[in-house]
Amino acid sequence: MDATTPRRSGARSRNNPRGxxxxxxxxxxxxxxxxxDxxxxxxxxxxxxxxxxxxxAATSVYLHFDDRDALVLATLEQCHLDIMRAMQAAEASAADPADALRARTLLLGTWAQEHAGLYKVLxxxxxxxxxEMRFKRDFKESCVTAVQRCVDAGLAPGPDARAAALDLMAAVHGSMSMRINRCDTPWPxxxxxxxxxxxxxxGLRRS
Known part of the structure; x- marks a missing residue:
């Protein structure tokens, strides 16, 4: 919270109107x-x-979250939703499925480097x-769908889009983890x- 944001009082939070x-x-x-982060x-x-x-007041937090895990999970789920929306926007502005796959994956990598703390928690x-963070399944399935679109458009060989997507996810997350945890290495x-x-x-080919 920055210095310009008004702080709430515990009494006010207990008497909030609807909304x-x-x-x-x-x-x-x-x-x-x-x-x-x-x-x-x-x-x-x-x-x-x-x-x-x-x-x-601390009691006001407990009105919304039973414990720390509940708050952390809600926070991570919101981060995940924000990333998913941003990736969908990146895909929507791409010229073809190959550019869409690259744009969505590049966005994830950029986000991870800009928010290394959140990435580590996530x-x-x-x-x-x-x-189990079930909401993260959406990311895996959307990656599979993005690779499948490339296969369907003749921009990737296939035939197993799911296996290729999982390989890509493993490589990207491995790269992100090493960049964050071994920041002294001169990564490309x-x-x-x-x-x-x-x-x-x-096996991506540009159209």
């Missing part, structure tokens, strides 16, 4: 998103710290080992590496 509850929940998620660790987040940043945190630009993934793993 204020939804806005407060969105404020809590927005604040948790920023904090997780900085902390890069779901275990380091506390509901009391989030409440202080929002400017409300894909490498301890909550991943304890809770991700866009160049992505083009090699698309050519070598998917």
């Amino acid at each position: 204020q509850g939804e806005r407060l929940r969105a404020d809590i998620i927005r604040t948790a998103t920023h904090m997780l 900085v902390l890069a660790d779901d275990q380091a987040l506390s509901l009391r710290a989030v409440a202080r940043e929002v400017g409300i 894909y490498e945190s301890t909550i991943n080992q304890r809770v 630009p991700f866009a160049e590496q992505l083009d090699r993934f698309l050519t070598g793993l998917v």
Whole structure:
């Protein structure tokens, strides 16, 4: 929360008119998103710290989230939805299925590098080992669909679009993880590496 954002009082949050509850929940998620990006660790987040940043009593957070895991999951799901919408917009502006696949994957890589903390929580945190994040299946299936469109358009050889999509996802996430966790290595630009993934793993051909 920046210095220009008015802070809420605990009393005010307990007496919100209709609609204020939804806005407060969105404020809590927005604040948790920023904090997780900085902390890069779901275990380091506390509901009391989030409440202080929002400017409300800790009890007000519990009105919306039962515990830390519930808040972290809601935050990660919102991040996932935002990424999915951005990738859909990138695909919509692409010239053909090959450009669409490249655009959506490049967007994910760019987001991961700009929000390394959130990426670590979304894909490498301890909550991943304890809770199934079913919403992430949407990303896998959308990647398979994007590769299949390339196959259908004659821009990739196929025949197994799912296997090629999984190979691509493994390569991209491996690249992101190494870039974030081994930042002292002089990695090539991700866009160049992505083009090699698309050519070598998917067999992508430009129209």
